[in-house]
Amino acid sequence: MTETPPNPPVPPTPPTPLTLAEVEAKARAAHAAQTDKAGRPYAEHLQAVAEGVRARGGDDEQIAAAWLHDAVEDDALSEGWLEEAALSRRTKDIVLAVTKRAGEAPEVYARRILDTPGALLVKEADLAHNADPARLAVLDASTRIRLTEKYVKMRALLGL
Numbered sequence: 001m002t003e004t005p006p007n008p009p010v011p012p013t014p015p016t017p018l019t020l021a022e023v024e025a026k027a028r029a030a031h032a033a034q035t036d037k038a039g040r041p042y043a044e045h046l047q048a049v050a051e052g053v054r055a056r057g058g059d060d061e062q063i064a065a066a067w068l069h070d071a072v073e074d075d076a077l078s079e080g081w082l083e084e085a086a087l088s089r090r091t092k093d094i095v096l097a098v099t100k101r102a103g104e105a106p107e108v109y110a111r112r113i114l115d116t117p118g119a120l121l122v123k124e125a126d127l128a129h130n131a132d133p134a135r136l137a138v139l140d141a142s143t144r145i146r147l148t149e150k151y152v153k154m155r156a157l158l159g160l
Contacts, residue, residue, distance in 0.1 A: 015086040020060055020067075023087070024050070027067040030076035037147075038138040045129060046070070052125030062118050065094035069122055073099045094119045098126065110157035124160055127151050 018026070027046050034042035050066040058066070064087060071077040072095060082092055097116035100109055113119045129135070131151040136144045 017088065018064070018086050020063055023064045023067045026077075027071060030071055031074070034074065034076065036135075037143065038135060042070075042074075048129040048132075049122070049125045052128055053122055056121055056125060058118075058121050058125075061088050061091045062094060062122055064088075064091045065098070065118070066122050066125060068095045069098050069126055071095070090118060093117075094122055098123050106154060106157055110154065113158060120158060120160075123154075123158060127155055127158075127160070 024047075028043045031042040031046065036042055036045055046067055046069070049069060050063050053062050053066040068077070068082070068091075072079050072082055079096075082095060085092070093116050097112050097119040113123050131148065136148060139147070
């Protein structure tokens with residue numbers, strides 16, 4: 001009588017990647033209690049950046065990153081969550097590239113964005129929405145001037 005060899009272990013199946021709708025829902029939930037500087041729901045900014053990425057020809061990985069672009073920076077989601085999420089490595093890398101770090105020089109931040117494939121388009125859409133004159137108009141003059149100067153400097157560092 002011949003023994004049947006044991007079946008080799010089956011490798012675990014990778015999780016099904018999150019859909020854009022699932023990424024959007026996660027981002028909206030994570031930022032639900034947050035508002036922007038004008039007091040508007042923060043999800044409006046996320047949606048505008050995602051739409052800006054799409055309008056500029058971005059792919060689904062970049063659109064997913066747009067929805068999540070401020071999640072780690074704002075502590076809405078942890079870096080650990082991002083690493084474990086069923087997202088492409090490219091999407092995760094873009095989110096991490098556009099995540100500003102405390103005390104980080106703008107030049108270092110810009111270089112990381114430029115060095116990460118796909119990140120520049122996400123940051124361009126983010127800056128475009130942040131610098132929208134209609135959004136800036138509702139801010140007090142000193143905040144409006146400070147942010148405008150910040151966005152102009154970052155655009156220059158990024159070659160936009």
